[in-house]
Amino acid sequence: MTKTNTKITLPTENCETCPAFYTLEQMGFKIGNFDRVVALAGNPNTGKSTLFNALTGLKQHTGNWPGKTVTRAEGGYQFNGVRYKLVDLPGTYSLLSASQDEEVARDFILFGQPDCTIVVTDATALERNLNLVMQVMEITDRVVVALNLMDEARRKGLEVDARSLSRDLGVPAVPISARTGEGIHTLLATVADVINGDIKTKPLRVEGTPEFQKAVRELVPMIEQLAPGVPNARWLAIRLLDGDAKVQQALLSGELAQRVARQKQADVQFSRKMSVEGRQ
């Protein structure tokens, strides 16, 4: 054999934590095959679309005014060999009222069951942004908070402590600046860790009064029986107690059960594909 034996150095433990090790490949619209789904939620005008473009390499129209994205946009990126489908949701202040853009966002987080939801927040107006973060955490555990516009916050003389925020919220918070690309690798690594379970999230939830908790506990089994495998019966119970007409309608028409079934089917297909391709 004349083949020269070049020694390939495998990355060591230390190297793996170094951002330069990670590879980000923008995949644009090539999202036919993907391994994971990540949703981008957040208040209007916090830079979701800018982050979306930075990750996917697409050129979604961005503009400095709230309410620009009213439908969801999808794109893809590959990070460390795993292909992610990224879904840009309309910016909303809450997930409670019933305008169409809020419904699109809420339905996707609930029924689309993304593997992880990034809530993009405006670091210069954190308090208002946290309301939505907490509402998203009511629906799903797998949340990563992206503290965007950190450059603007610094310009305004604000210091945002991501660690204190992570501790209080029970989910990771990563400071980024989507426009300059600052912090994006850490964000993606964190998302991957949350999906793998390397980071365990424990979202802060507002419990309410004991009577309320009891009422929720009574409703949950009924909902689970009605729509077996429903992603978040607790949240649905709270919405029913609140008299949410949309959720009532979904329950009555059987739409809820249908969506759960559809999702399950997709899950089965997904795990089959995974087993064929040998991914975890």
Add this chain to the structure above:
Amino acid sequence: MDPNDVLVKAETLRNSLSSGFRDEIVKSLYSEAEKIARRAVKTAQEKKYDLDQKIDRLVTSPLTGLPLMLILLGIIIWLTVSGANVVSEAIANVLFGIGGWGRALFNQIGIPWWITGFLWDGVYLGLAWVVSVMLPPMAIFFPAFTFLEDLGYLPRVAFNLDWLFKKAGAHGKQSLTMAMGFGCNAAGVVATRVIDSPRERLIAILTNNFVPCNGRFPTLIMLATVFVASAFPPALTSFAAAGAVVGVVLIGVAFTFLMSWLLSRTVLKGEASAFTLELPPYRRPNVTRILYTSIIDRTIFVLWRAMQTAAPAGAVIWILANIHIGDSNLARLIADWLNPVGLLLGLDGVILLAYIIAIPANEIVVPTMMMVYMGAGMMIDAPATSAGIYNLLVVQNGWTMLTAVNLMLFALLHNPCATTIITIYKETKSYKWAAVSVLITLGTAFIVTFLTASFARLMGWA
């Protein structure tokens, strides 16, 4: 398990809870958010004054806000008018030159006259017109508009106009969707999804077409340049043209309010709902992104769409002009037949025929009109300069100032283009509302042009 049981159970449980339990939860959610935010955010140094706030005080003041807005709009339109004119002529000269050369070549190698005519005098001429009339104004207007959008100015516009929309019984966010309508009415209709109340959303959808979209701006700009400006001394032409376009835009905004008010008092009764509008910080616009968005997403997109409809429109006109009946042709016969209605509206039969042919994308109406005049044998050569257009229309076809003014009004008010109508249907999921949107706009256009024509004639101006 019956879903009804669950709902009944939820109902009983809800009643068993102390009233306002939900408020309690929302309150604790908010106070929790406040606590967490306070712990996480430290203000390093108190800034004495904020530039953003200073600018906002000027831009959103009841005194200076609206005038500033008009000045900005005026500047953008003036830049467009004065810049586009020169470039338009240059492009037209080149494209028409190529057309003449192609026609000559085809004749020389003995290709049948009807193929040459169909391709060069029909399809190609339609394309050449659209590119030379539309491309330059768009290439100037879009980047300027995108610049303001990126800067964060649009929400300030919404803020300034909010009280007017409230008075009209419409949603304040309608000013945002209206601003989107300047870009594209179909996009404006989709943007109404930010409005929660179905009633106010319908008002926003039905009135969106009253602001001229970027496809219609070139029509307005061309008419203003050729006709309105010609009544002023040369030094003032570009200002006069820009002023006329701003005036037309304001008339469109006025009709938006008027129609919103009428709708909210009649078929769509109700009160305006409250909403919060966030004024985002001003951000330094990203030049490459502005250029990308305005040139690729907007200019090329709109131009491509116009070209797709202009080519078949050119073909249709050529065919109509070349089917001879007696010593006339079909285009001329239809135009003559439409003429009485056209004259009643201060227009003429050719203009109406052009509008009918241009329904798929009415931004191509001016090129279509020129071609119908030519096809109907009312015009010999394709004019390349604005002076040429003026001469041919005024001298050969008896246009007056009334024709130009009413054509601008008609272009502003008439029915939405096919894409917008389809979008309205998709958004409302109702044929009825899609039809209503056409009837309202077309009705307004007919009534307004009829009134101005009658008034002008009564006063002896036309």
